[in-house]
Amino acid sequence: DGGITQSPKYLFRKEGQNVTLSCEQNLNHDAMYWYRQDPGQGLRLIYYSQIVNDFQKGDIAEGYSVSREKKESFPLTVTSAQKNPTAFYLCASKQLASRAGELFFGEGSRLTVL
Amino acid sequence: QKEVEQDPGPLSVPEGAIVSLNCTYSNSAFQYFMWYRQYSRKGPELLMYTYSSGNKEDGRFTAQVDKSSKYISLFIRDSQPSDSATYLCAMSLYGNKLVFGAGTILRVKS
Numbered sequence: 001d002g003g004i005t006q007s008p009k010y011l012f013r014k015e016g017q018n019v020t021l022s023c024e025q026n027l028n029h030d031a032m033y034w035y036r037q038d039p040g041q042g043l044r045l046i047y048y049s050q051i052v053n054d055f056q057k058g059d060i061a062e063g064y065s066v067s068r069e070k071k072e073s074f075p076l077t078v079t080s081a082q083k084n085p086t087a088f089y090l091c092a093s094k095q096l097a098s099r100a101g102e103l104f105f106g107e108g109s110r111l112t113v114l
Numbered sequence: 115q116k117e118v119e120q121d122p123g124p125l126s127v128p129e130g131a132i133v134s135l136n137c138t139y140s141n142s143a144f145q146y147f148m149w150y151r152q153y154s155r156k157g158p159e160l161l162m163y164t165y166s167s168g169n170k171e172d173g174r175f176t177a178q179v180d181k182s183s184k185y186i187s188l189f190i191r192d193s194q195p196s197d198s199a200t201y202l203c204a205m206s207l208y209g210n211k212l213v214f215g216a217g218t219i220l221r222v223k224s
Binding site for chain 1: 120122133146148155156158159160162165175185202206208210211212214215216217
């Protein structure tokens with residue numbers, strides 16, 4: 001089945017540590033996205049990439065980094081510079097040719113800082 | 115003012131009720147309007163989307179867009195406990211970045 005796989009599903013981090021969240025898609029979509037979801041705040045865009053080896057900052061990129069070395073993969077690193085990293089992180093993808101721009105999401109990764 | 119406003123709820127209804135979920139928006143240029151359903155601790159899944167004004171029906175779900183009022187709605191007929199979830203509206207210009215509402219929590223009681 002085609003879809004988006006995020007791992008790990010749950011992750012615990014000590015303050016000062018960097019962590020990397022994995023996102024893999026087999027939908028052959030061009031564009032990939034990372035969102036952060038906090039209660040009552042909806043989805044906020046962290047980074048997105050429309051093509052391999054290129055990516056752009058979203059609305060809340062500070063303290064995060066990404067790479068896009070392969071079309072299928074878009075890992076997100078939460079660095080120690082992110083002051084409030086505890087959140088639910090969602091990876092999404094879409095086909096650039098889509099007029100509506102609808103996104104397809106993974107199951108999410110919940111990061112908790114201890 | 116947020117670009118997309120959505121009442122967070124929670125909205126609690128008895129099984130079998132008709133549910134109305136709504137969003138308002140400020141950007142009159144939006145052309146595509148979507149509804150996502152998100153179960154607890156899961157990723158959002160696309161329910162349906164509409165282009166411009168009008169209605170679209172899919173089973174028990176009907177999406178309605180009123181561009182003159184900048185108001186969209188999702189109606190759920192014969193609601194079931196399995197419909198209990200958070201419903202997110204989202205909208206976009208042609209192929210551009212989606213803008214999401216904060217989501218409405220729906221609880222359907224059996």
